[in-house]
Amino acid sequence: MTIAETTREIDKDQATSSVDAEEAGRQRREQLERVGRWLMPLTLMVLAIVLWDRIVVWNEIPHYILPSPGDVWSSLTGDWAMLSEAAMLTGRITLMALGLAIAGGAGLAILFNQSRMLEMSLYPYAVILQVTPVVSIAPLIFIYVDSKTAGMLLCAWIVAFFPVLSSTTLGLKSVDNNLRDLFRIYGANRWQRLWLLQLPSALPYFLGGLKIAGGLSLIGAVVAELVAGTGGVGAGLASRIQEAGYRLNIARMFAALAMIAAMGVVLFSALSLASHMMLRKWHESAMGREA
Amino acid sequence: MKAPSLEDRSTLMTLKGVNKTFSGNIVALDEMSLSVREGDFISLLGPSGCGKSTALRLMAGLSRPTRGQISWTKEQRDGDLGVVFQEPTLMPWTTVANNVFLPFRLRGLSYDQVKDEVLQSLRLVGLERFQRAYPRELSGGMKMRVSIARAMVTQPRLILMDEPFAALDEISRFRLNDDLLALKEQIGCTVVFVTHSVFESVFLSDRIVVMAARPGRVVQELEVDAPYPRTDEFRTSTEYAGHCRMASDALHEAMGEPA
Numbered sequence: 001m002t003i004a005e006t007t008r009e010i011d012k013d014q015a016t017s018s019v020d021a022e023e024a025g026r027q028r029r030e031q032l033e034r035v036g037r038w039l040m041p042l043t044l045m046v047l048a049i050v051l052w053d054r055i056v057v058w059n060e061i062p063h064y065i066l067p068s069p070g071d072v073w074s075s076l077t078g079d080w081a082m083l084s085e086a087a088m089l090t091g092r093i094t095l096m097a098l099g100l101a102i103a104g105g106a107g108l109a110i111l112f113n114q115s116r117m118l119e120m121s122l123y124p125y126a127v128i129l130q131v132t133p134v135v136s137i138a139p140l141i142f143i144y145v146d147s148k149t150a151g152m153l154l155c156a157w158i159v160a161f162f163p164v165l166s167s168t169t170l171g172l173k174s175v176d177n178n179l180r181d182l183f184r185i186y187g188a189n190r191w192q193r194l195w196l197l198q199l200p201s202a203l204p205y206f207l208g209g210l211k212i213a214g215g216l217s218l219i220g221a222v223v224a225e226l227v228a229g230t231g232g233v234g235a236g237l238a239s240r241i242q243e244a245g246y247r248l249n250i251a252r253m254f255a256a257l258a259m260i261a262a263m264g265v266v267l268f269s270a271l272s273l274a275s276h277m278m279l280r281k282w283h284e285s286a287m288g289r290e291a
Numbered sequence: 292m293k294a295p296s297l298e299d300r301s302t303l304m305t306l307k308g309v310n311k312t313f314s315g316n317i318v319a320l321d322e323m324s325l326s327v328r329e330g331d332f333i334s335l336l337g338p339s340g341c342g343k344s345t346a347l348r349l350m351a352g353l354s355r356p357t358r359g360q361i362s363w364t365k366e367q368r369d370g371d372l373g374v375v376f377q378e379p380t381l382m383p384w385t386t387v388a389n390n391v392f393l394p395f396r397l398r399g400l401s402y403d404q405v406k407d408e409v410l411q412s413l414r415l416v417g418l419e420r421f422q423r424a425y426p427r428e429l430s431g432g433m434k435m436r437v438s439i440a441r442a443m444v445t446q447p448r449l450i451l452m453d454e455p456f457a458a459l460d461e462i463s464r465f466r467l468n469d470d471l472l473a474l475k476e477q478i479g480c481t482v483v484f485v486t487h488s489v490f491e492s493v494f495l496s497d498r499i500v501v502m503a504a505r506p507g508r509v510v511q512e513l514e515v516d517a518p519y520p521r522t523d524e525f526r527t528s529t530e531y532a533g534h535c536r537m538a539s540d541a542l543h544e545a546m547g548e549p550a
Contacts, residue, residue, distance in 0.1 A: 176380065179380055181348075181353050183397065185372060185374055187398070188397045282383045282384045
């Protein structure tokens, strides 16, 4: 329900005075919270930017130490062609890594679920891969993997697949016992059980892991770029940050950083929205509390 | 449909000296013998831990007896068995109609092939209008009705019910008791019903198997010879009160308490 609709409803209610004072107060608080959820962080951001600007101007800080917000903005607009191209590259690696993380994570989870032996043999190595910092593995990867794109994908995948794997594994095991019995009574085979019972049960868990994997694949892509260096496939945002740093172009560093952050936010929002759409009909997490 | 009198019915399933022992030498059920006859409404009545749910799981084929035998007189075919659990046990991610369709789906049939049966079953429990609803949109009693519709959709010969109405409020429970009897008359199936409520068991069944705990065992079998259909009138009759008294005494005796 949009704010306008809610307001209209409240107006209508008050016109017919069908709500008592307590209920009206509750609705007012709910509405305030709805608006405040957006307004408060936005206000804070504006205040921080103004403060940042004043500090730079009043203290006459040179732009190669701390650029003013205006400098960052003109770098963002002035270098837009270069930065957007870099963002496309980083974004492409991120999305491809996320796709591989979904396929690899969910696929491994299903394999593990079907074969306990396989799970016992491989799961510890998945954990080891996860707990070893990717920055320390990446240089090795680029020694043995010729293609820069493949190397970057591998780095990003190593970081991102684990949350999908572990949450999907948990989800596949979290099937209601009575439903499992029911499937047995009706003679379901293992594919029917997997497809009609385990996968739907695991969906909310998988989507939870996916939201984490989205952010991690961006981190993985950025780390991979920093390790791989520029050249070959062109430069992504992380390489642009590094390069601008060497040239003391601090404003461009901020501009590229802002774009990476924005990409992360967009990715997370898109995954949250997708998750909500898939679960809204039936799962508690996606439903409003009924009064 | 008039059910034949108790003696004339043919046997559907027999349990002979059935014992179920879990690890740690815990005897959940000992020496249970019972013959389930076509058209019976049998209640397994007893305190918790008397093995009534274990007996039901054994009859459903979900576990095997440690000793003894459970056998269907005629060969058990697909869809001969329906089960209703204590919880509605619906798949939350799909619609009411799809939940009722499940037993057919697992047999490899398409929805179009059995659409009539699914809708008919929903009509019988009064929920045809809700075929496209999701389980979360229904009340507890309605969810249980869907669960019953799913158990009945294959026209099974035997329906096993494990305290299906225990979690419902009394008003819903009375209505579902009435409806369950009407449904049973309509499709002419056999029901084995687990409960810990004396009143429910007397109202519903023509045979009550009273069970005791530690070890779980059968202590007495009672017959409730009041004719069906049973209505609210039966629920307030002295005959009903008398049967309840008998079942209650048997239960107290089983639990080793003075009546």
